[in-house]
Amino acid sequence: MQRFSSFRDFDWMLMGLVSLMSVLSVLEIKSATLHTRFHDFDHKQIAFLLAGLLLMLLIAQIDYHRLLDIAPWVYAIGLLLLVAVRLVGTKVSGGRRWINLGGGIHFQPSEWVKLALILVMARFFWGLAGRQPGWMDIAKVFTLIGVPMALVLIQPDLGTALTYFPILVAGLFLGGIRLRQVIVLLLGLILLVGGAWMSGKRLKPYQMARLTSFIDPGSDPRGAGYQILQSKIAVGSGGLWGKGTNQGTQTQGDFLPIPYTDFIFAAFCEEHGFVGGVGVLLLYFLILMRLIENAQQASDLPGAFLVIGVVAVLLFQIVVNIGMVVGLMPVTGIPLPLMSYGGSSILFTFLALGIVMNVRMRRFVN
């Protein structure tokens, strides 16, 4: 399967869109941290982006089939890291999510597990060789996703755990799940979620508060409801054209919570308005469409699985993050891909895009 590949086959169009997005991200992080002690975050973000770019180029060089070969190992290492974070992780605001590597670098295993899951999912369906998944296969897929999901849930990090779910959905969808199976699974899911909701204790108090404050934002003015309210005020008061760079009163006055990570889109919408916000949505649209096009052109099924897995994760994060920012969804703490500040998130996104490049560069089967 190995064939010669060159950067002529590299997706320069995708590269251009992603670069434009990155520039917007750096500019908005600069604006959102202007008067805070995080005012060097834009420079850090540039460093992350450059590192991400490098990783993307590197991973594009390794044939994705080679990656699929080592997928079980990547997956196993991911699980080990998740267990390690339980044991030696740094505790930050109620959650044990990071491993301190020293030198101020924190490593978030749950982000890398996303990548492992995309790989292992593609490999699993490759192994089915076009056969429709039976109940046994479905059970295996659920186990593959369920174990890391459970490990991340108990960190606790509900948001990241949820991002594993779209990989599963995408895999089953492409793998040809039957309507009957979907209905049974949905019923099971409803029962499960309903049971968890009834017992209530499954959720940490802050998660409970996030859910209830989503339903009634006025109930806790300084808690999660406060965050949603401030976010909606930021977005709404931006109007059609926005208040201008560095001019967002919600962003600059520190009313908007963490305006450089989870709520960066609110900051962007406040300062650049509906026009700017829709512009970003349009960029996401173009990026996702380009990815799907790459999936179409993939030389084989696992290549397409890999690309669609990436699409599923990115789309899910975009929906949950922007949905939260505009008040359509609860606060889950999921970063906005390519926009939010943060090393792990940036590196994951670029590695994922590197895999897409990888697939594209090998689209012509000899």
Place this chain on the structure above:
Amino acid sequence: MAFMSKSDRPSDRDEKVSANKLHATQYIVVLVLAVLAAGMWRLQILGVDSYRVLAEANRVRKEPVRAPRGKIFDRDGRILVDNYPSVSCYLLREQSKDLQADIPLIARGLDLPVEQIEATLRRYASSPKYVSIPLKLDITQDEQAFIEAHRNELPELETFDEQRRLYPRDGFAAHLIGYVGELSAEDLNSSKYDFYQPGDVVGKSGVEETYDEVLRGTDGSRDVVVDSHGKEVGQLGQQLAVPGKDLRLTIDLDVQRAAELAMQGHNGALVAMDPHTGEILAMVSRPTYDPNQFSVRLTKDYWSQIVNDPDHPMMNKAIQAQDAPGSTFKIIMSLAGLQEGVAQDMRVMCNGGGTFYGRFFACDKHHGMVDIEHGIEWSCDTFYYTLAEKLGIDTIAKYATAVGLSQKTGIDLPDEATGTMPSTAWKLKTQHEKWYAGETISVGIGQGSVQVTPLQLARALGGIASGGVLKRPHVVFPDELPPDMLPAIQSTFPGSGDRVIPITPENWETITDAMAAVTVTGTAAASHLEGIDFAGKTGTAQLVSHSIGGNNLLTGNARANAWFVGMAPRRNPDIVVAVLTEHGGWGAEAAAPLAAQVINAFVTKQRQREGNLLRVIEASKPAVSPVPGPSGVPTASATPAARPGAASAPAVKQP
């Protein structure tokens, strides 16, 4: 859906993903992004106006700017009440994450009891969250440093610069000036405070209360840009505060100082007035309190100490104490007797008292044969018992009411007392009983049911000594007030006001000459002021009825009240002083010397101001001032000013 259909399966085997599934994915992407765009449309296009309002409300805070209160000066422009800059700590509840949890830290940092903070919060429980609560006024520098250092932990604490009242120390003129305080919720229910808002600082007594409208000015406000911690980061605009107007009182600081010193160590009141105009020159009430404590941090201890003090430090006794006038009432008795033509030729043999209506009424001495002049000079009770019997209660009441007893004087200070003047009608009305002639006898010496305030007495004497011209007492010059304020003040403080009563010049002379003799050879001879035409009348008002008229003044809280009313010069006086020393005993001993000190201070200042000490001799003669004679006096030759005899009368009446 297409991806579930069996027709997909063959393409799966092609090792290529089905185009339908990818199309479906594209549709999902479009749909989802469209939903997000719709969410943005809802907020940014449809909701932009309301969210802009919310964003502004977030960052802009309206901060009150208190108008500095007007200063208060004495009649010569010397400062009595000033302002000083001070920092106060306010609580902004909406800035707090968990107020209950913060209370212990706040209590420690601001040195306040936890219960007091909780009580304050309860008091404001019903007011909106954005209302800032005054937590501690006039905080120290240490407390300011605490607030600055805890900006992040306690974002709800905010400091404001304010101007605070600085009153004279040691309760100097405290009752006259009054104090300011913050309006409470109960205060706001009163119609008096219709135009005020909670938290406003208003005058709560004395001049501060009466002239609050003049002194308070108009508060301004600032639109301040804040961040989410409530920290000020800029200012949008401001409405300037209009400072209150300064107020000049009729008080003479020198006379007031003399009065304060004179009253040191006594309980009671002293009031000095210029009878020509009704201007109050000095007003003292004892015991006193520290109004500075009221304007800032009134501690529970200090409050209960004041409220529970049996000597009523909060009471302005110059206008609120209602006591039997004792023998000072004999001035009014003499006026009634002379004007009725009864007293001129009356001679009474005093053998230490007399029997009226079958009961013996005592006098403090055996005065022998007494006429009206000596009746006043020696304060012979037997003479006035007899006069009262002859006049009858209603005639006495007519003259007493004419000179302003049993009515408010109308002074421009809050809560003036009315006093009581008994009469047949009064008794029928209040007790539904007939007046017994025997009750008239003790009224003759200012006992029984007669009750006066020191101010009423001063004004009555000032009116009589000025030939019947009574003035409304006041502490602020009426022509210095805003034009519409004077009628408002006069209707707020109704009283007998300015009035003229007819007094025959001979009677006027008789009374004032006899009062001049009081300080020379009479009851107050010990308080004689050499070189000053000082006239007066002592009073010793017994408080227990069975001892009335006798020598037994009792002790403690039953001890007689000492009175003195005096003036200088004896006719058309420039100053009249009334002194009440509660439980002081003899008026001659406990009251007359105090009045003499004040009159001495006044006359000395007057002479120094005129800069001509050679006029001392002249001034010691009875003054013949150009005050118009009493109305009802038919001929010009009969007016006191035109009488050569009055002008050349010796300064001191020799016995």
